[in-house]
Each structure stands twice: as structure tokens, then as C-alpha cells.
Amino acid sequence: xxxxxxxxxxxxxxxxxxxxxxxxxxxxxxxxxxxxxxxxxxxxxxxxxxxxxxxxxxxxxxxxxxxxxxxxxxxxxxxxxxxxxxxxxxxxxxxxxxxxxxxxxxxxxxxxxxxxxxxxxxxxxxxxxxxxxxxxxxxxxxxxxxxxxxxxxxxxxxxxxxxxxxxxxxxxxxxxxxxxxxxxxxxxxxxxxxxxxxxxxxxxxxxxxxxxxxxxxxxxxxxxxxxxxxxxxxxxxxxxxxxxxxxxxxxxxxxxxxxxxxxxxxxxxxxxxxxxxxxxxxxxxxxxxxxxxxxxxxxxxxxxxxxxxxxxxxxxxxxxxxxxxx
Amino acid sequence: xxxxxxxxxxxxxxxxxxxxxxxxxxxxxxxxxxxxxxxxxxxxxxxxxxxxxxxxxxxxxxxxxxxxxxxxxxxxxxxxxxxxxxxxxxxxxxxxxxxxxxxxxxxxxxxxxxxxxxxxxxxxxxxxxxxxxxxxxxxxxxxxxxxxxxxxxxxxxxxxxxxxxxxxxxxxxxxxxxxxxxxxxxxxxxxxxxxxxxxxxxxxxxxxxxxxxxxxxxxxxxxxxxxxxxxxxxxxxxxxxxxxxxxxxxxxxxxxxxxxxxxxxxxxxxxxxxxxxxxxxxxxxxxxxxxxxxxxxxxxxxxxxxxxxxxxxxxxxxxxxxxxxxxxxx
Numbered sequence: 339x340x341x342x343x344x345x346x347x348x349x350x351x352x353x354x355x356x357x358x359x360x361x362x363x364x365x366x367x368x369x370x371x372x373x374x375x376x377x378x379x380x381x382x383x384x385x386x387x388x389x390x391x392x393x394x395x396x397x398x399x400x401x402x403x404x405x406x407x408x409x410x411x412x413x414x415x416x417x418x419x420x421x422x423x424x425x426x427x428x429x430x431x432x433x434x435x436x437x438x439x440x441x442x443x444x445x446x447x448x449x450x451x452x453x454x455x456x457x458x459x460x461x462x463x464x465x466x467x468x469x470x471x472x473x474x475x476x477x478x479x480x481x482x483x484x485x486x487x488x489x490x491x492x493x494x495x496x497x498x499x500x501x502x503x504x505x506x507x508x509x510x511x512x513x514x515x516x517x518x519x520x521x522x523x524x525x526x527x528x529x530x531x532x533x534x535x536x537x538x539x540x541x542x543x544x545x546x547x548x549x550x551x552x553x554x555x556x557x558x559x560x561x562x563x564x565x566x567x568x569x570x571x572x573x574x575x576x577x578x579x580x581x582x583x584x585x586x587x588x589x590x591x592x593x594x595x596x597x598x599x600x601x602x603x604x605x606x607x608x609x610x611x612x613x614x615x616x617x618x619x620x621x622x623x624x625x626x627x628x629x630x631x632x633x634x635x636x637x638x639x640x641x642x643x644x645x646x647x648x649x650x651x652x653x654x655x656x657x658x659x660x661x662x663x664x
Numbered sequence: 665x666x667x668x669x670x671x672x673x674x675x676x677x678x679x680x681x682x683x684x685x686x687x688x689x690x691x692x693x694x695x696x697x698x699x700x701x702x703x704x705x706x707x708x709x710x711x712x713x714x715x716x717x718x719x720x721x722x723x724x725x726x727x728x729x730x731x732x733x734x735x736x737x738x739x740x741x742x743x744x745x746x747x748x749x750x751x752x753x754x755x756x757x758x759x760x761x762x763x764x765x766x767x768x769x770x771x772x773x774x775x776x777x778x779x780x781x782x783x784x785x786x787x788x789x790x791x792x793x794x795x796x797x798x799x800x801x802x803x804x805x806x807x808x809x810x811x812x813x814x815x816x817x818x819x820x821x822x823x824x825x826x827x828x829x830x831x832x833x834x835x836x837x838x839x840x841x842x843x844x845x846x847x848x849x850x851x852x853x854x855x856x857x858x859x860x861x862x863x864x865x866x867x868x869x870x871x872x873x874x875x876x877x878x879x880x881x882x883x884x885x886x887x888x889x890x891x892x893x894x895x896x897x898x899x900x901x902x903x904x905x906x907x908x909x910x911x912x913x914x915x916x917x918x919x920x921x922x923x924x925x926x927x928x929x930x931x932x933x934x935x936x937x938x939x940x941x942x943x944x945x946x947x948x949x950x951x952x953x954x955x956x957x958x959x960x961x962x963x964x965x966x967x968x969x970x971x972x973x974x975x976x977x978x979x980x981x982x983x984x985x986x987x988x989x990x991x992x993x994x
Contacts, residue, residue: 378848491937521711523934526919551921574925592853594882603853
């Protein structure tokens, strides 16, 4: 499905300097699998999503490999990438209003998403769009087809965006904070819908989120990013039960739900490093409770239980990850 | 013990945006009662259109209610003007979600905090300069933060400045509307710890408005759950989270994505959308989505009623606005 191999993204900033926004990320999303990509603001999770979608900011430099169903997306021209987007790979972002044209009927927008990539007639596209709107839970989709977006609630708009994204049976869906702007009861509906659709269609989902609760509820695997790097990945069950990287543990511990019997919440002291001049060695070292002398050297990436990985000197006795074969 | 804050029968409506001559109105609050004890934190949760922010604005004196009363430390604040209003305002201070929106970007942090001291005439000018440093220290910032501008600070540091500015006038009550919603979880933990410490050390009370039930559970002593302009359930924190009674509260708690993969939701806790507060449902406002509704729910307006027997004095009784879940009383 989607295989990301040693991807690096540098973004130019003022003064001729570069932000090392994504630094050597390796990650895979299998068929019908939901992989949660979590991390705090500025960790590079949305930039990585942009790299996969071919939507990086101007001047950004990308290296490494993005393989979709075995095809290297790195060599595509802008026009070729446009054909891949919305067809083989689709995006659902945080704000559904920004994804929909306010002046067009929602059904027509879903039908257009189909006709952009398939040579089918208007009538057939309309029928398929109505079917998609039904599949994402729009009540009375035949009648709502002609309504403009403003007649829909936030949750219903996000359903329409998901319908358009799934219109061409993409291999992979990039869902960037898809429920962050929604109320919690509506979020539960949309998460349930995404879960249900992946099981039915086999589409893989890369779910970019800051919310560990969302990951625990819907994802199969989790990748934790810190300062441009994936510090730990594995099955959701393994990582939540026994986080191996000190950052993963700190992130889980700072969740209020885990400590609701009052008392202070554990915090992560200090600041995220400046990524125009990232520290040599482990990027989390300056804030880590278990920092020691080896941490000034970049930690080895080792293999953990269940096919997981962690990049930390505390676990260097585990076997190193084999070099990626491409 | 008399309450620090006592809200009774609060009603707020305002003209619906874009409704033109037909003058439809948003029913933001439709008869809300709430009380808050000195030094406690009352958490107010609800989804879009619940009215929680409108209630916060009424307590801050920023929104005039159509009806009802807001009594703060024995004084009715609805309709107060001039110096009487100013006296109350120094004792009730806001903290908002986005400190960038409430801090002047051209001013240094020190000036923003000093402005609050100046506005309420706290001490002499030299006292105020010293007090600015003390306040920054109190919220965990160093003295040299005073010379920086808001854009030079992280989100967490800006919220610390927002809290320092709120503390400047020595308030008894801070109304915090989504104070940690814009922050990353590790920073959120720092701000929640800071607020808890300030409450222990200064005895300040919080009216804490949030959509995040986990945060509310962590900070609150009492909790009220709002739905479309009404409080549907109110209780001590522990009672509400351990033993929710109202069908909406139950669904809301079920919908929270908890960070435990072994406790996955298998069904959708609540289907349908939140109705518009412009034309709210008749009777119980929750009835169109309620799994337990009976015929009378679309006609009768449920009132908050104690659950079970009233227990020890000083304990906020657990009350719920749903006749269906309450056993019939003799």
C-alpha cells in the first residue's frame, strides 16, 4: 500500500536557513489499516502528510521514497501527481468548509470528484455520488444532493468530504485531524464511520492527530513523532500498554484522563528544539527524564515486539532494524 | 455557607445572524441556575450551542441577560453600572482560549500585566512595577519575560501571561473559557497544574468552561452539563463521572475517546445532529435524540430535581432534569 522510506523534508526559512521538518521517517500503511501519526504542534506530522500528497510548500526539498502500491511517487511531474491525488490517494482535512466549494451542491462536488478521474457520464456519476452520500450516512441523499454546503452541519459536511475522498476507491486516505473541529458526540460518529469504511473498502488510512484518545479508539498501529522524527511505532495495544520511548510515556502520562483523581499532572519540561539547528544525537535528550551520556549520539532504531520500532539508547540491546530494501 | 456565585433563572436570547426582518432569535440560555462556592472549581461542559460561553459572559458582565439574576458575593451584578460594576469586575476576571486575542500585540508582556493593575488603581506606580514581576513569578515566568512581546512567546507562555493579567486585580473568581483548548497536551498539563496551585495558594474560585470532559474531570469540584441552553445535570465531580444519570450526560461521557485501546467503543453513543438553538425542540430539548424518550418528553419541560435523598450539608446535591430516569416520588 503506502510505504514511506527514510523521508526527509527541509523547508527554507528567512536568512537562508532550513527547517529540518521531517528527518528520516520510515512508515507503512497497509490495506484496510488505520495508522495513527501523533505528535504535538510542529513535530512534522502534517508536513509528512504533505510530502505523501505531493503538497509541500514552495522551495521545500524532499528526499527518500514514497511508494504507493509499489509505484515511486517521487519522480512524478505535477500533472501526474494531480492524477494520483483524489484517485489513488485522497485527503480529509480538519475543516470541511475549506474543502467544499460553498457555491456548489454537495452532490455535484462528489460527482465531480468521480468525473475528474473517470470517464463516465453525468447520470452515472450522479448515481454513484448518491450512493456514496448514503454510504457515509447522509439521510435522504437523493434529496440532499442538490443542497449547498451551508445547509449541512459541521459533522454532515465532514461526511460529504469523506464521500468525495472515497469516490474513486483510493488505496490510501490521509486524514489530517479529521475530527478536531467537531463536537465530541459527532466525533464519535465520524470515527465510527471511518473505521467502518476502511473495513468495507480496504482503504488504508494515515490518521494525523494530536489526540491519543482518537488513536486508541480507531487505529491499528501508532507512530509517535517528535521534532521531525518517528521516535516509536508499533501496534496501538503494545505502545499504549508499554510505551518504550520516554517521550511516548510522557505524552501518555500528561493525559488528564489518566490522572483524574486530582494531584498534579506529569509535565514535559523545556521546549521543542529549534529545527533550523537541531541538536546532534537524540532530539528529545534535553527534555528527557532518562537522559545519559550516550544520548549525545543519535540513538539506534531497534525492533520491538509486534514489528514495532523505537529509537532510544535505553533499548539498544534489542535487534537493530534491518536496512530498508527498496 | 453562602455561595460566592449564585446564578438564578438566567435567560439570554439574541437576534439570529442573517435572519433579516423575520427577527428569529438564538435561544442561548433558557433558564439556568448555577452556584459556585468560594475556592471551588465549577466545570461547565457542553457541545456547540449549549450556551456555556454565554453563561460565562453573563458572569463576566459582558452579556446582559433578558431575565434572571447573577449574585456575586451577595451583590446582584445584572444591571450594575459605573464604579459599582468596576468594583465587581476587579473581583471577577476572565481567562480566554487564545491569549493572543486578549493581549495587545504591540505591548510588552510587562505592560499588558501592568495595564490590569493600572486599570484598577492597585498600589503606587512603583508598587505596580514590583507587582508585575511578582505576578510573572507566580505564573512561572522569569522577570525578563516582561520585556518580550506576545509573538515571542510560546502558546503556553502566552496563557501564563493571560493568567497573570487576570490575577493582577486580586480576583475571587476567574472565569476561564476553554483556557487550555489551544494547547498541546504536555503544555496543557502545565497550565492545569498552575491553575490548581493558584487555587490552593490564593483560594481563587474558577468557573471553568470546556468542551473537554477529561480536563473538566481533572480540575472540577462540581460539574454542570449543558445542552441547548439548559443545564441537564449537575453534581459533585465524582458523582457525575461515576454515576451519570441523564441520558445526554451518559452519551457524552461514552463519546469521549479514552486513551485505552482495550476500552473501544463498539457503537455510536448518540446519533443525529445537535439541533439549532434558533429553533430548539419543544419540551425537553434533548428528546429528538434521546434513546429513552416517552410521549410526554416533547411537551413537558423537565426541571432539575435531586437524585435520591439529600445527603450531608455542604454537599452539592446531584440533580438531573429528566423525569424518565428519576424514580417516582411519593
